[in-house]
Amino acid sequence: RNFLVDERRRGARAVNSDVRPDALEGGWDTIATESSPGPDEEMLRAWARSLVAMAVARLEATCEEKAQRQHFQLFVHRYLKDPDRPPTWREVGQAFGLDEKIARSRAETAARHFRALLRDLVARDVGVEGDIDDEIQTIIALL
Numbered sequence: 001r002n003f004l005v006d007e008r009r010r011g012a013r014a015v016n017s018d019v020r021p022d023a024l025e026g027g028w029d030t031i032a033t034e035s036s037p038g039p040d041e042e043m044l045r046a047w048a049r050s051l052v053a054m055a056v057a058r059l060e061a062t063c064e065e066k067a068q069r070q071h072f073q074l075f076v077h078r079y080l081k082d083p084d085r086p087p088t089w090r091e092v093g094q095a096f097g098l099d100e101k102i103a104r105s106r107a108e109t110a111a112r113h114f115r116a117l118l119r120d121l122v123a124r125d126v127g128v129e130g131d132i133d134d135e136i137q138t139i140i141a142l143l
Contacts, residue, residue, distance in 0.1 A: 041142075048139040051125070055118040056080070062113055070096065074103055075110035 063072035078092050087095070093103035122135045 044138070045142045048142040051118065051121050051139060052143065055114055055121055058117045059110060059114045062117070063110060068106070068110070071106045071110040074098075074107035075114065078103075078107045079111065 059075070060072050063069055074092060074096060077095060078086055078089075081087075089100040089104045092098075092107065093100040096103060098106075118139075119132060119136065122139070123132050126132055126135050
């Protein structure tokens, strides 16, 4: 009995260093993980990034035209600089020598313009009014 248990354990520990997926049915596709993004997902992610980049560029131009350069800088500092750990409004205000309420108000003004610009870009790509919100949710999920 112990012999059989030991043999089973030894077999479970054995590492087969000679992996040849091309010899298996399905070939290399059998070892691709589900977490590996497919080409369609990568294309959609690139599309989403490009739309966001265009909206940010247009926001910067809009803020320049309206003499609201600081609004854009506050927006970037709060939302784009480190999106995983955004600074508090107090930190944003201190970085620009502003009260946190003023900093928030100006950054939120830029954020409203950004949302409108992004919505416009998506509407041009999608074309159907009802699908815009779904596409924006897709963009958010992809980023």
